[in-house]
Amino acid sequence: MASISILGIGDDGLNAASAVVRDRVAAADVLLGDDRALALLGEGVRGERVPLSGDLDQLAAQVEKVGDRRAALVVFGDPMFYGLARFLFDRFGKDRFEVLPHVSSMQLAFARVMESWDEAYLTDLSTHPLRSVVERIRTAKKVGLFTNAEVGPADVARALLDRGVDYFHAYVCENLGARDERVTTGDLAKIAAGQYPALNVMILVRQPDAPDRPRDAVGRRLFGNPDDAFLQAKPKQGLLTPSEVRALALAQMDIAPASLVWDVGAGSGSVSVEAAQLAHDGAVYAIEMDPEDHGLIQENCDRFGVGNVIPVLGKAPEAFAKLPDPDCVFVAGAGREVTRLAVEAFARLRPGGRLAVNLISIDHIAQAREALMEASRTAGVEPNIGVWMVNIARGADQLERLSFEALKPNFLLAAVKG
Structure with missing residues (x-):
């Protein structure tokens, strides 16, 4: 025994x-x-x-x-x-x-409200930040939450309403199994206005035929959002990574929910925002040396409701020194400096980490590939590098006929460390 x-x-x-x-x-x-x-x-x-x-x-x-x-x-x-x-x-x-x-009190709570819990999203707010929990709740059908004295049912309800998520019926089950047990039920607005003791379980049940996202977020995707969904500095309008290339790069970065990501030369933060939506339990360091773009990063984060982007005002690679080693890195640019940044970032990748590099000049793609092959060998791993030329033409109406407007060719390079 x-x-x-x-x-x-x-x-x-x-x-x-x-x-x-x-x-x-x-x-x-x-x-x-x-x-x-x-x-x-x-x-x-x-x-x-x-x-x-x-x-x-x-x-x-x-x-x-x-x-x-x-x-x-x-x-x-x-x-x-x-x-x-x-x-x-x-x-x-x-x-x-x-x-x-x-x-468990979670079992008791679901029994009290007579709902099954075999497919519910269950979590504890003592060990998971509210911002990441809210994103998981958004698409769930049923939710069971252990709340606590710092983050109670009212805080959860307000956070959901702030994100436009208003399509859940809520139950707050207090002091389960005790003589003063109580179950409060209502919509999120009612729960947000209430006060509750620390000892409770909160259950959310999605209303029938509710949308899978807030009404004001229709058209916003986890990645590949339209370019005009992001605020940009006027002199640089149109210089952000195009949505199609952004989607391909994020796919090659293979971002997991808890990934730690660097976006090097983040600009106004389009890649950072979408990486943060994928790494909802992780963090994204958006490294940008231009103060105006650095300010826009936070504005775009607020626009998309992501709270796990950390804007870093500084020049790469010097800015790397104070950052934790990443799982995924995105680097974009036009000159030879991009190759140096890519190699420096590759050296900092954790084992199994992924790097995506977006270049707009054909002159530098072969140079970057060769440099990363050498960096792989230096790191003691077999080079694992892919290269793409991305030609995109977007459909448009012109004189009542369909035509296509070509974007400038983009070159994408992806490397895996091991």
Whole structure:
């Protein structure tokens, strides 16, 4: 038997616990838990009671002190569902523990509102930032959220309404399993105006026939948005990376939800914004030396509602020094300097990282390719480089007939580090 049992209980303490859980509590030499959980065990148990705060380092220290004694760590609900079990396994390994769960408050909440939860998006706002959660909620059909004292149901509702997401019916389930249990239901506007205790679960159910995006965001895509969707400095109007090339570059960068991205020579931030929408749990560093464009980056971020872009006013590659190593990099430009920036950025890529380079001059594409092949060999990896010439013509009406207007050719180079 494991020396430490992680036991889930409810607000009714041991009365509703299984016989196995009661046996583990009765046999324990040490009982660990917060004050509320320990109080629910009653007076008939013999083990030494060790109260725990919310500090994980203190918890780890108390677990260390258990030694060879039999111990029970008592928590509410399911320790494996946004509970302490994962932290303890990572810190001490799994062999030392057993887990006996109770019904989680998330299960209770869905039962109270009589909705299934097998396909719901479930998360905890104590471990996930609200901005990334809101983006996931936008396209979900059902949502279950553990809120907290810092980010409560009203904050979630306001954040959704600020993004134009108004098509969910909401439930706030308070003090589940306790005598003062309460469920508040209504639209997001009603929930946003309310006040709620810290101990609650918020459930959102999408209204029938609701759109998959806010009404004021129709036409805004994760990537490949029309060029005129972005604010640009007037002298540089039309100089941003064209939407078609932008889409190809972002595809080659293969951005994951938690990727860390550099956009080198970000301009007004079109690539940064779309990269941030793809890396909704990550971050995008938009490096730009022109103060006017640097200011437009934040304006375009606000326009698209992304909060994970970090504008960096500075010149590359000097600006790289203070940045964390990236998973993905985009570099764009017209001169020989682009090759040097691409090589410097490639050197900073994490293993398996991806680099996309957009050039508009045929004179420099072969040079950049050769330089990145050499950089790959220097890094001890087999060169993995692709090159494309992108010729795009956009359809347009001209004298009541369809015609095509060609864009300037673009050259795209993509490299993988390993």
